[in-house]
Amino acid sequence: MNGVNQNQLKVSPGAVEITIGRITLEKISTWFASLNVMAIVAFFASVLSGFFWIYFSSRGYNLTYNDAMSHLDIARRVVEGVKPGLAQLGSVWLPLPHILMLPTIWNDFFWHSGLSGGIPSMISYVLACIFTYKSIRLLGGTEFGALIGTAVVALNTNFLYLQTTALTEPLFLGTFILATYYLIRWAKTQDILSLVIAAFFILLTGLTRYDGWFLLVFALFAVFLSTYFKNGWKKAEGTTVLFGTLASLGVIVWFVWNLVIFGNPLYFATSEFSAGAQQERMYAAGVLLTKGDILFSLKTYFFSMIDNIGVYIFFFGLIGWVYFMVKNKNIYLRAAGAVLLAPMVFNILSLYLGQSALFLPETMGNSWFNVRYGIVVLPWAAICIGFLVSTRNLLVKILIPAIILLEIGLSFSSHYSITIVDGLVGASQKNVTLIGSEINQYAGKDNGLILASVASHDAILFSSGLPMRRFIHEGTGKLWMDSLQNPDQYAQYIIMRSGDGSDSVSRAMMKLESFPIKYRMVYKGDFADFYERISFPPQQ
């Protein structure tokens, strides 16, 4: 028994020798086994999330995107405004991100700091890290492989930034990874509950971004085909119906919502405020070069992906995906692997069909717009890399993580995040701070109503810091319609882009002969002008 736990340290001129006895080795091994790695992942993800929220919000970066400010305003209008209510959730943007802000958006600090939108994003980030780790482990990946894959997600500088904002991408990533995890679980165990939970999370993705609708269709096909080839028609039919019914509920609800509130189930797609309409205007202006050009769409999205997740990470993810699909003979797992590609396929198709616009320096010269769209392939890359690195091949195990960590390290050391660049200097931002503070100065002294189109100037409304009840906008129903006809009866102030008819208020004012008589411009801004009623009629 004497020799079994002899820990020794021997120092001689030629060597330093350490001997670790069996019992000590067993203790170390037990300690490692007892570590709750998932809890550690959750802890570090939470710390990173909180740290970067403080870092970016102290610099105002979490509010640079126009869309982020708009999302916050939409949620705010539900609880506060001339006509508060759920109808303020609107049409074009899917409702889940705004619904998740409702518990906190009523508070001015949470609203104006952006924390109301940041909280769901940050929770999504932490969940994304945890479930990336769990997904890789579930696929048979080693602890090391799972940690590398998790690092790809957790240390992505673009994700770290986006999770501090009120944008919808972090929530989509979180729900997508959750859906993927449960799909993998179903694929491995054929457990129906896992399939139902997967369907639930796909439902949530469908209420977050339209990428989720494509994911739904993709997943439906994957579930159907894999079950059909394995178990035949009857089982495939039943499984798909079960999965599809729940997963598509969000889409159905959205159609019904549009029908009930706006009188047209396709209002979100056909209205003048829709993405499609916006893209049509861009196409007419000759800047939507991806429409109808599949090669250019592929090239554009390729650069978006590598700018968001890193070029080495992208290529290792691709190798990992091929390895995954070849190595796994389980058709259900292959189906789950195919589903990981859904966001990539969706975005390329969207660009090709002209349903979205994406500008990058690599394809459009010095311009940035919607560059963040490439971040949605992060789960695909992370899971595939985690699986690849779990191989026994030492060359792969050592080299790939080393290069990935070098790339991540370099992103940090060079402070590089293309989504921040877009938010600071790209077309996804407008520096409306100046006009916002001017409006606050003029209109902050009284309670007069301000007529403005939120479709065009929501960021200005946000920047002004004034409460929503001060604004007459598209969501205020009859008041809005009446104000466009007789603004002087209702609005003491007007925000609009003068002269070019690019927003609905300016188009309406251009038709009113009395407008120049009743209103004077008090501030001319880069993106809009601010008007004050010359003499306001007495309240009736």
Place this chain on the structure above:
Amino acid sequence: MPFELSPERGRYALTLAIAEDKTFQLKDEIARMALPDLGYYKGNFFSIFPPGISILVLPFYLLGKMINFAQLAVFSVPAIFAVLNSILIFLILKKFEVRSSYAFIASLIFSFATTSWSYAVTLYQHHITTFLILSGFYYVLRFQKYRKLYWIWGLLVWLNYAVGLVIDSPNGLLLLPIMIYFLTSSFEIKIISTQLNIKLKTVIVYTIIPFLVIGFLYGYYNYSYFGDWFKIRKNLIKVTDIKDGNIISNEDTSVTPQKYVLGLFDAKNIPNGLYTLLVSNERGLFYYSPIMALALLGVISAYKKRVRETIILVSLISLNIFLYSAFGDPWGGWAFGPRYLIPSMAILSIFLGFAYHSIRSFWFRLISFPFIIYSVAVALLGALTTSQIPPRVEAIPLGIDYTYIRNLKFLESGQTGSFAYNYFFKNYLSLAQYWLVIFISIVILMSIFLFVAPYLERRKLYEWSKPKST
């Protein structure tokens, strides 16, 4: 051609300053010679390059000066290192028990089928850095044997690392895999009955002396001239011209720049850098030397034979590519081919040797032959004519070519800096004919080692292995 590009002039200028003025500061005409790779600090001019190469060639300069061939003597140094690199490739492959014919063909490919050839006749750091990498790897291979006086190999490893830092700043990172290889070779991990035994040979610590000495001297040089032990050349104000005693710079000359080594590399450069260095027609490794693509096959067979060494060699290539893809100037300024990847070319040549050895099929060698021919043709163009190929973004406004088409035009017009051609052959052959003669000679040499030598070697081995009849 000698001195056609500023990095050569800058290093030669520093050698002149050390030899003639006994100082590291560049004065008057010597400073002008180094433009635009000239740095300025507190009223004095310095080369922006680390002084290692200039010091290394100094003895050659002094010897050559005695016979009025100083410049030739200095420019022979990279050629010497180029030859040494070829020898090292052969030796390393022999250590891995690769057949001599394949080891030799790998050396020949590095020497004549890659754009490293152009830099064997120019005063750049690439062949010296490659030598430090290959020799460092070789020293560790020898060190691992733990034979008598094995500690000398350890001394040489540390010496290499120290010299690498003085030659070029990124070498501190580029040589890191060698140091990791050295460290892991100094460890022994065994499981004896139920106990884990970890042994670290302290020779890795004792042999650090050369590193400390050279490191101290280099730090002292930085401290003496720049007031900081760790100052890098990039922290000098870069001078673009000197007019009437005034320096012209794109930087604010009233402020000392504060840059750090990592700041030279940026993640946003990686996509363009990778494309430029690997596949572009401006500098692409596989565009200029497509034979290198076949080396990837050798990685698989090398891994089966020597796991740790393969990981180290692949790490060296990966780090080389990673660093310079993140560098703001992957083109290397006006250059021929991907000069920053010369170390990778040497290592890929090693893997090529493995590929030939493990595949051994006549058809594989036959398929690789056109790749070799093309690569030799392009490499010879560069070596014979010019390394002054601008990046595309500079070439287009100037209306000149940015690929080896420019070299072809030089060939057609007979422009070359080749001493041998200008001195011996100019009156008898056109430059194009001279190119053709060299090209055919190399192709014949390659064919012999690719097709004939393996056959002879196999026969010899077969006869050796036959039992001798009594």
